[in-house]
Amino acid sequence: MPEPLGLRIAGTGRAVPERVLTNQYFAERMDTTDDWIRTRTGIIERRVVSEGESTATLATAAAQEAISDAGLVAKDIGLIIVATATPECFFPSTACFVQDALGVGPTPAFDLSAACSGWIYAFLTGAHMLQSGHFRNILVIGAETMSRIVDYEDRATCILFGDGAGAAVLSATPDTSGPCVLHQELAANFSGMSLLSIPAGGSRLPASHMTIDERLHYLKMQGREVYKLAVKKNFEMVDSTLAQAGISAEDIAVVIPHQSNLRIVESARQRLGLAPEQMFTNIHKYGNTSSASVPMGLDECRKTGRVKSGDLVLMVAFGAGFTWGSALVRL
Ligand code: UT7
Numbered sequence: 469m470p471e472p473l474g475l476r477i478a479g480t481g482r483a484v485p486e487r488v489l490t491n492q493y494f495a496e497r498m499d500t501t502d503d504w505i506r507t508r509t510g511i512i513e514r515r516v517v518s519e520g521e522s523t524a525t526l527a528t529a530a531a532q533e534a535i536s537d538a539g540l541v542a543k544d545i546g547l548i549i550v551a552t553a554t555p556e557c558f559f560p561s562t563a564c565f566v567q568d569a570l571g572v573g574p575t576p577a578f579d580l581s582a583a584c585s586g587w588i589y590a591f592l593t594g595a596h597m598l599q600s601g602h603f604r605n606i607l608v609i610g611a612e613t614m615s616r617i618v619d620y621e622d623r624a625t626c627i628l629f630g631d632g633a634g635a636a637v638l639s640a641t642p643d644t645s646g647p648c649v650l651h652q653e654l655a656a657n658f659s660g661m662s663l664l665s666i667p668a669g670g671s672r673l674p675a676s677h678m679t680i681d682e683r684l685h686y687l688k689m690q691g692r693e694v695y696k697l698a699v700k701k702n703f704e705m706v707d708s709t710l711a712q713a714g715i716s717a718e719d720i721a722v723v724i725p726h727q728s729n730l731r732i733v734e735s736a737r738q739r740l741g742l743a744p745e746q747m748f749t750n751i752h753k754y755g756n757t758s759s760a761s762v763p764m765g766l767d768e769c770r771k772t773g774r775v776k777s778g779d780l781v782l783m784v785a786f787g788a789g790f791t792w793g794s795a796l797v798r799l
Pocket of ligand 1: 499500501504505508509584623624625627690691692693694695698728729732756758786787788
């Protein structure tokens with residue numbers, strides 16, 4: 469097994485828009501019910517941006533909270549990585565918008581695209597950059613405005629997604645006997661293209677009257693097929709992490725999974741024999757916020773005292789691509 473990566477999650481933050489969409493909002497506008505949404509997904513409400521808000525405004529708010537939580541100021545940040553599937557625009561990157569809003573000068577900044585697994589990819593990228601010795605503090609953000617890419621005429625997808633951002637400041641540590649990344653996994657498999665994608669708007673199928681008429685700029689998902697794979701991958705990632713790290717389920721303080729569907733999370737928990745308090749969920753209040761869901765969960769666990777220094781925390785995510793990844797950290 470590779471050497472652990474020494475790093476400390478020095479601070480975390482999260483931000484969600486004020487506007488709430490309840491299940492009733494959808495029930496009044498399309499052929500669905502509060503009961504269907506609750507029982508099939510676990511979602512009760514989600515947050516969505518209003519005019520003037522965007523991925524970068526949420527990302528910046530979460531970043532400011534994380535920096536302050538770490539006891540730092542913006543100028544202490546040496547690198548900004550933003551995981552997002554809903555960037556401000558093709559370019560400049562959302563990370564450049566955040567850099568400007570934070571007022572940190574010429575700090576390097578870039579976006580990372582891995583859909584719902586994006587923050588795990590960004591977190592591990594940041595961890596390896598820290599290990600290079602060139603940076604002391606790295607800001608890793610997951611931020612999404614899913615409400616800007618879901619089709620509010622498609623009842624099978626629009627009820628699932630919400631907006632939000634989560635951020636963490638990773639700081640270098642001198643040794644690996646304290647806080648560190650103990651185990652990691654990253655993977656991708658292009659088979660996801662036909663099951664979960666936004667078909668148009670990129671170089672493959674640029675915007676045209678046809679793409680707009682056919683609603684091809686919206687997220688398209690074959691939910692049932694994605695569901696089956698998500699259940700399988702969530703289970704496999706936790707199971708293989710336990711085996712490869714040489715630990716048992718009881719050693720984990722909490723698993724923070726991507727919040728895609730309560731039934732997906734619950735099915736993995738039961739198969740793994742984890743206690744309910746060992747599996748974090750907050751999908752009931754935010755829905756699926758794609759790359760933001762894991763860092764938002766991490767922040768909530770830290771701020772509510774659900775995890776403490778020295779605890780083992782396992783973060784896992786599966787999403788479009790397909791991409792998937794996990795990171796086992798000692799806080
Ligand atoms: O974050 C990236 C990863 N994303 C995920 O992992 C999401 C994975 N998928 C899911 O969470 C679930 O598949 C859904 C929640 C999207 C759908 O739940 P399901 O139990 O898989 O339902 P289904 O797609 O098999 O559809 C069952 C029925 C269908 O009607 P018929 O064909 O049986 O008559 C759908 O048309 O439910 C219908 N349906 C709805 N009914 C009421 C689909 N959406 C709705 C709705 N309200 N909003």
